Amino acid sequence: MPRIHHALGVHFHQPPENIKFLLSVNREEALSILRCYTRPLRHLSNRAAAVNMSISGVLINQLLSVHVDGLEEELHVVLKKYASLPNVEVLATGFYHPVFPLIPEDDWKPHITRWVRLAERVGFKFNGFWPPELGFTMTMIPVLSEMKFKYVVVDGRYIEGCGPDGAYRPHVAEYSGAEITVIPRNERFSRILAGGIDAASFVKALKSETSRFRGNLLVTTWFDGENGDWIRGTPSGNFWDSFFESYVSLLEGDGGIALTSISSFLRENPPEDRVNVRTGAWRTFSNDGEFFTQWVGLEEQRRALARVWEASLRLKKIRALIGNGESSCAVELQVAEEHLLRAQTSCNFFWEDKWLHKVYEELLLVDLHLNQVAEKAGLVKG
Structure with missing residues (x-):
């Protein structure tokens, strides 16, 4: 039985009309981005390896309406195929990708409701929530709970009140009488994957970092799925072709690590402790994220x-x-x-x-x- 359960997550987003704009001014860049949405499908079809995805509503809308010559598959078909794959878990998010703690609370539900309606039209099923830019505040919990979300991914740096292994466990957070499971995203391993690493080195790092902990551990990584040369593709390879294929092959021969969807892990390993989560977002460039400097500095x-x-x-x-x-x-x-x-x-x-x-x-x-x-x-x- 695996001891380390890796919830590998990718986040996809493009702002309004950005795909059409890029196609008109820099077609090659646009195609390199769009292939980031089609490429994973080749590696996820006809296999059990699980991946978690968050896709902004405004991007879903563009993929449903844009036709692009030069891609191996129509983008709206790609979305439908993701929705049909049992090994892909899609998380809800804000339709227009706002930093939720920075905008009025009255606007939270309209963003989420729009995403839910469009995602259901595509055929996506979802239990969890991905806050854009990982911008989270505990005051969001009543809204997320009311809308029946089972869990929310947060930046693990902001979780307080857990033990040394808290970065590798789900927890419960409560606000104003409402509860939700919080999933800590591991910043270090997320950055390693987004920056480029070979599968063997990553497996070694995972085992080394978690060796002192007992029981089933959840390592949650998440990064932008279309940003950076390693993700978009270089002459020497890209994340999906170069890392993911080798990683899956390694795990098939290693009983200690398994790729998982977050919902699957939670079914077998429900949270046992309660925590507090400080308000903040993920780190960007040289900005820490805790004070939202990237957006309001x-x-x-x-x-x-x-x-x-x-x-x-x-x-x-x-x-x-x-x-x-x-x-x-x-x-x-x-x-x-x-x-x-x-x-x-x-x-x-x-x-x-x-x-x-x-x-x-x-x-x-x-x-x-x-x-x-x-x-x-x-x-x-x-």
Whole structure:
């Protein structure tokens, strides 16, 4: 029986319209990214090796609608095939990929609900939640619990109140009477896999790091599935062709390690302790993640985020005033909300002044539609 259970996770995301944009300005780069979505399928079909995936709703939407010559398979077919594979566990996430702790709580459920509706249309089944950028706060627990998620992946650095082996166990976190299982993502092993390593060295490192612990251990790794030369592919290989194939072969002859889906591990190894999880996100470049410096470290980013909060509050007030009124107002409000959620895309803040204009462009459209609602409903603008 395996002692080390490796939940290998990859995260896929592209901001709104980015695939079409890249195809128009740099087709080769676009194709190298799109192959990151098709390549895993070759290695996961007709085998038992389990992989966990999180896919943003805005990316799912693009893959369903974009046709690209030069790929071995239509992208919408690839999505359907992932949904049909028993060894692929898909996790829910926010539709437009927001950093949840930074946006208004009123907007959390709209992001998640949109993702759920689209994912169900594709055929995905899901039990867990992946917070974009691993941005998590305990105040999210009641919403996630209400929406029937069994577990959430968090940055293991922020878990408090567990023993020395806590990085390799699931835990329970509670907030305001609601509970959820938290899965610690291992930063060190995630970075090793994303940066490039041979399978034998990785197996050796896993065993060495966990040798002092007893019982069944869960090592959860997660990284962006389309970023970096090692992931996209180099002349000497890529993660899936060079590492994954060798890794699976090694594990078939090694009874001490097995690839697993998170749900499978939890069925046999439910959490036994309760922990606290500090608010934070994963590490990016030189930014630690705990204070969200990548997204709000600059005054310009904070100003843009403040405008997002103002727009969200205005939408909430107008919606409360008109209630279940004229249907045309309801449609306008829905469109306004869509632009508000698009403004919250993490990439808009991540890339600083190169992308912050996208926040304001979306918020202009929010104001436009809210002004139209106010006029139709006889409300004073503002």
